Amino acid sequence: MNKIKIATRGNSYQVIIGYKVSKYLSHELRDKKIFFITDKNVYKLHKETIDRIYASCKQKEVYTFTATEKNKNFNELEKILNQLTIKNFQRDSIIVAIGGGIVGDIAGFAAAIFMRGIKFIQLPTTLLAAVDSSVGGKTGINYKGTKNLIGSFHQPSLVLADTGFFDTLPKEEIICGIGEIIKYGFISTTKMFDFISDNFQKVLDLDYFVIDRIVAESIRIKGAVVKADEKELGLRKILNFGHTFAHAFEVSSGHKIKHGQAVIIGIACALILSKNKHLIKADEFNRAIQLIDKVKPFVLINGINKNDLIQIMMRDKKNRDGKIKFVLLKSIGEVLIDVEARDSEILKAINSALELFKDKNEIV
Ligand SMILES: NC(=O)c1ccc[n+]([C@@H]2O[C@H](COP(=O)([O-])OP(=O)(O)OC[C@H]3O[C@@H](n4cnc5c(N)ncnc54)[C@H](O)[C@@H]3O)[C@@H](O)[C@H]2O)c1
Known part of the structure; x- marks a missing residue:
């Protein structure tokens, strides 16, 4: 305990x-x-x-x-x-x-x-x-x-x-949990990232020793962030890594895509946008995407309407001055908040991410 x-x-x-x-x-x-x-x-x-x-x-x-x-x-x-x-x-x-x-x-x-x-x-x-x-x-x-x-x-x-x-819990719900768990891996430390990456299969198999440790560590990370910024004025925004994209996927699919699974694709979009904007180095990006590759086979996505996505993102609570704000990555554990992007950059990142998941997709 x-x-x-x-x-x-x-x-x-x-x-x-x-x-x-x-x-x-x-x-x-x-x-x-x-x-x-x-x-x-x-x-x-x-x-x-x-x-x-x-x-x-x-x-x-x-x-x-x-x-x-x-x-x-x-x-x-x-x-x-x-x-x-x-x-x-x-x-x-x-x-x-x-x-x-x-x-x-x-x-x-x-x-x-x-x-x-x-x-x-x-x-x-x-x-x-x-x-x-x-x-x-x-x-x-x-x-x-x-x-x-x-x-x-x-x-x-x-x-x-x-x-x-x-x-x-059915496997698809365990994968949803893994969506938020990998988020902590990206935004916290390389130690957490490596632990998740090394123990991915054990989480999937509900190995309780690993589950207890990963749940506790995730809550410790979230607790520290919430203590520093309870009302999300600054630091807490890092917990939204991947979520601007994820919420748009969920809404555009009429909630056919589950939140946690949308977060996984959302994180892939955020990583690709970070790379395309030259914010993350190639070797760090490759390391990050390897974790997405491990999770990818278990993600089920369908019903995304690509035409709606920017429109939905425009209504995101985190936007300011009528601009969509993203949480992106410089390296594992180094997070950038309030990053703006042009619509063309956003759509390019989405297209590349969906390409990664293409055998899992039924895009409208
Ligand atoms: N408040 C926050 O900080 C915060 C953070 C992340 C996500 N969320 C929200 O959480 C929601 C997603 O949560 P979720 O993934 O737990 O979804 P959920 O509550 O819909 O549960 C997912 C499914 O699992 C089933 N289920 C629940 N417990 C089960 C169990 N023990 N065994 C078998 N089935 C079980 C449910 O009936 C449901 O069908 C979203 O609405 C998201 O926006 C909120």
Whole structure:
């Protein structure tokens, strides 16, 4: 079991990582009124574990929904807020999110705005949510075709990353988690990069020794960045490496492409754009692309509409002065933020990246 403390200006909390650590939750929930939000799919797969958690609290309500990008919306949020209101939840009540990033993002946002903010606890059940979305306090929903357009920064009060949930993850979801994990490899240190590269197959096979270490290391990296820049005024932008492209792929495909897999192609685009703009040296680029080559065979992409991509990127939250801003790479661990590019450069990078994945693609 690993314990990591995340410290932000207004709040500090523990992230506990390990097999079956969700059993520690009952202690936190005793004597509190709890609103559980979970994903139908996760409940079905982990009924016994989740029922045990429910049974540990006397006062509770349960809200279960189908976690999809299309349901990460106002309608679902309103239903949650409605239940919190009619069931008389109060300022000292706690929301507990049990699920992947979609459950965590919407539950966290409900907690951020109900009564101007109540406590919430994250139990990430996907690898992606454990290494990334459950930590750092970004919460929100998709709005009018833009990912995470409406949201708030609201830190959880506890994160329990129970790796036992991963036992039922399909391979495509493990790959999604790997998408965010390789991001940490590119933006942090060559040591992390090499560890991920050397242990890629073990992560894919859910070797729990490696998983525990990689989840803990990813959270340590994210925690340090969030501590330095909680509200993304500068440094935190590095966590968006590959994401400007990724969000456009997700939206243009009508969310047929999963977030984590879109991040992998997005990172490939960002690397190619870095090379084309002569920001990264050839040997460093080749080293970086070798990791993409390892992951590539497992990525499934379809439904990208190339004509829409620039238009979608224009609506990205990170843009300033009407210009799309990219996070690019100078070398492994050396990241450049707020880099601008011409439309022609952006499209060239996308075309080259999609060429890399060409046997995996059904481009519209
Ligand atoms: N807030 C942040 O900082 C942040 C960071 C990264 C991503 N995100 C968001 O997170 C979302 C992606 O998260 P995700 O990949 O966890 O998606 P998700 O919540 O949709 O989960 C992916 C799929 O896995 C299933 N699933 C969940 N746990 C499972 C388990 N233990 N076993 C089997 N199946 C399981 C779900 O039912 C779903 O079908 C996106 O909306 C993205 O924008 C947020």
